[in-house]
Amino acid sequence: MSTELILVRHGESVANVTPVIGGMTGDVGLTDRGRRQAELLAERLRAEKFxxxxxxxxxxxxxxxxxxxxxxxxxxxxxxxxxxQELRPGDADGLSVGEWKSRWPGLADGMWRRPFQAFASGGESWATFLARAGAGLTELVARHPGERIVAVTHGGVIEASLALVFGLGPTTARVKFALANTGVTTWRHDPAADAAHWTLVSVNDAAHLSGLAPEGDGLSAIR
Structure with missing residues (x-):
């Protein structure tokens, strides 16, 4: 019996547009636009009787x-x-992107070329984040076999799901995905499948945002 895992990126946040490193300290929640995006998503779910x-x-x-x-x-x-959670930024949490780059010179520009290097002292590397996010999503599916799971999460976690299923590990060239705020990505997991257990049903479905003016990419250092 297959399990459906529906990953929803959060609405536009203050950390996205400031930009601030948005861990538990730096994240102060959604912008007005982000709240409107979430409202539109909710309206769509109701209209579709989801x-x-x-x-x-x-x-x-x-x-x-x-x-x-x-x-x-x-x-x-x-x-x-x-x-x-998004990649955990450690001691960079709450800093502006400029402060982060100043405090750890060269780290920001080289992070994705050095996947085992921590984002900042006390923080995760891209490699440890991939492992943690992948394990967390796998646990969700194992906990709810045959059910439909909705998980409101972050661009990095959705990116990790895509990277891991497509075999883009921490030492391969990183492929970035432009994921809209409140965009919906749907996976189907079938443990009885003869070959691939994971099927990508849809990615970055943001049809509910069609009436809004185009946004920026919504990507901060921590999304």
Whole structure:
């Protein structure tokens, strides 16, 4: 029996547009535009009579605030899952991107070429983040076999899901994905499949945002 895993990126956040390193300290939640994006997503879910079995969210404020809109639309409580957090920035949390680059010279420009190098002291590297995010998503699927899971998370976690399934490990050339705020990516997992267990059903579905003016890429150092 297959399991559906639906990953929703949070709405536009203050950390996205400032830009600030948005860990638990630097993340102050959504912008007005981000709240409107979440409202539009909720309206779409209601219009489509979308149903799910369980709703999870990253514990970062921007994901928690987005998840409240999804919760109201689905009639489900939000279950917190810290493993759905974005890459953990350690001591860079709350700094501006400029301050981060000044405090750790050369790190920002070289991070993706050195995948085992921490984002900052006490933070995760791209490699450790991939492992943690992949394990967290695998655990969600294992916990809810045959169910439809909605998880409100971050661009990096969705990117990690794509990278891991497509075999783009930490030492391969990084492929970046332009993921819209509140965009929806859907996976189907079938443990009984003869070959690939994962099927990518849709990626970055943001049809509910068609009435909004085009946004920037919404990408900060921590998304």
């Amino acid at each position: 149903e799910a079995d369980v709703l999870y969210a990253s514990t970062l404020p921007r994901a928690q605030q987005t998840a409240r809109y999804v919760s109201q639309a689905l009639g489900l409580p939000v279950l917190d899952d810290a493993e759905l």
